[in-house]
Amino acid sequence: MARTVDFYAVLGIARDAGEADIKKAYRKLAMEHHPDRNNGDKASEAKFKEIAEAYEVLRDPEKRAAYDRYGMAGIRGGGGGRGPESMHFDLSEALSIFMRDFGGLGGFDAFFGGGQRAQRDQRRGQDLKVALKLTLAEVATGAQKSVRLHTLDRCSVCSGSGAKPGTKAVRCGTCGGSGEVRRNAQSIFGQFLTVSPCPTCAGEGTVVQSPCDRCGGDGRVKTEKTVQIDVPAGVADHHYLTMRGQGVPGPRGGPPGDLIAVLDIKEDARFERRGDDLIYDLPVSFTQAALGADIDVPTPFGQATLHLHPGTQTGTVQRLRGKGLPRLGEGGHGDLHVRIHVWTPTKLSAEQRRVLEQLSEIESAPPLEGAGRRLWEELKRAFGV
Numbered sequence: 583m584a585r586t587v588d589f590y591a592v593l594g595i596a597r598d599a600g601e602a603d604i605k606k607a608y609r610k611l612a613m614e615h616h617p618d619r620n621n622g623d624k625a626s627e628a629k630f631k632e633i634a635e636a637y638e639v640l641r642d643p644e645k646r647a648a649y650d651r652y653g654m655a656g657i658r659g660g661g662g663g664r665g666p667e668s669m670h671f672d673l674s675e676a677l678s679i680f681m682r683d684f685g686g687l688g689g690f691d692a693f694f695g696g697g698q699r700a701q702r703d704q705r706r707g708q709d710l711k712v713a714l715k716l717t718l719a720e721v722a723t724g725a726q727k728s729v730r731l732h733t734l735d736r737c738s739v740c741s742g743s744g745a746k747p748g749t750k751a752v753r754c755g756t757c758g759g760s761g762e763v764r765r766n767a768q769s770i771f772g773q774f775l776t777v778s779p780c781p782t783c784a785g786e787g788t789v790v791q792s793p794c795d796r797c798g799g800d801g802r803v804k805t806e807k808t809v810q811i812d813v814p815a816g817v818a819d820h821h822y823l824t825m826r827g828q829g830v831p832g833p834r835g836g837p838p839g840d841l842i843a844v845l846d847i848k849e850d851a852r853f854e855r856r857g858d859d860l861i862y863d864l865p866v867s868f869t870q871a872a873l874g875a876d877i878d879v880p881t882p883f884g885q886a887t888l889h890l891h892p893g894t895q896t897g898t899v900q901r902l903r904g905k906g907l908p909r910l911g912e913g914g915h916g917d918l919h920v921r922i923h924v925w926t927p928t929k930l931s932a933e934q935r936r937v938l939e940q941l942s943e944i945e946s947a948p949p950l951e952g953a954g955r956r957l958w959e960e961l962k963r964a965f966g967v
């Protein structure tokens with residue numbers, strides 16, 4: 583039996599919460615329950631996954647509508663068994679972005695026991711975040727993008743050490759090179775140990791006594807550079823791409839941070855995007871709808887031909903399989919759904935009017951009931967509304 587989870591309760595939001603509220607609640611909770619912030623606690627990790635899952639569904643209008651209507655059944659099995667894979671991608675991306683938020687020292691100054699905490703490198707460089715603008719065509723094919731970064735580079739004079747050539751950083755006298763100072767303190771529970779970063783060397787364990795003239799002892803200098811970012815096909819707006827070690831190098835030889843590309847996908851006025859599927863609205867003439875026709879329709883990869891069936895009603899949806907966007911990490915493509923609108927001419931030439939008047943004398947009347955309702959049902963089935 584499938585489990586039942588109230589995603590609204592998980593995120594602590596009202597059932598009519600808007601997009602911004604959903605995002606806000608997700609960010610707040612994800613930070614709170616992030617495994618990194620809870621020493622890898624299993625319960626926190628489970629909670630974090632649940633939060634990510636709730637967000638994955640509620641941020642997507644289509645999934646949210648299906649969930650509102652059918653509960654968990656609405657989001658399982660539908661869409662060809664998608665779910666865990668795409669979820670995994672989003673989750674790992676969410677993890678990488680949140681790592682950055684907890685890279686600092688905050689909140690870890692004092693704790694019981696001492697020495698249990700994995701040593702964080704105090705000199706790790708900052709992460710760099712860039713906004714990457716993409717068109718739908720680039721999402722369709724994948725793209726290699728160049729971005730210009732204002733960042734820091736290792737100083738060539740001191741090779742990044744921060745010490746004047748011929749000199750070296752020396753072991754810190756305050757902490758003896760450990761980067762931490764420990765202090766015994768008394769509490770009502772008995773004696774315990776507090777550990778905090780060394781105030782003299784800021785946790786580095788070494789101090790530069792003769793700083794390099796070029797970088798002033800930091801080991802880095804300002805630079806501008808261009809980097810290439812490979813964007814896989816099928817990405818969506820909420821994805822991040824993390825390039826490990828491509829961020830700012832750390833001071834005095836510290837390890838570099840990451841480069842994080844935040845995707846900003848430009849809307850394509852021709853299509854409405856629903857996950858990997860696209861919707862295209864196609865106006866057709868009355869004669870095309872009645873007689874059938876081959877009509878060129880745009881896809882993200884160029885033109886495709888739609889074989890319009892004779893007797894097509896307005897509002898009908900015809901699917902071009904595999905003409906949607908690539909499925910990220912899964913292979914294959916989504917579909918292009920073509921919504922047919924029968925267009926009624928607003929101006930008629932004398933000849934057109936004459937022919938239509940002739941037709942009106944011999945045409946048959948539309949059925950009195952049923953057809954409109956059937957169309958509506960078909961639409962609802964196609965879009966899960």
Ligand SMILES: [Zn+2]
Nearest residue numbers: 737740794797
């Ligand atoms: Zn230098």
Ligand SMILES: [Zn+2]
Nearest residue numbers: 754757780783
């Ligand atoms: Zn020190």
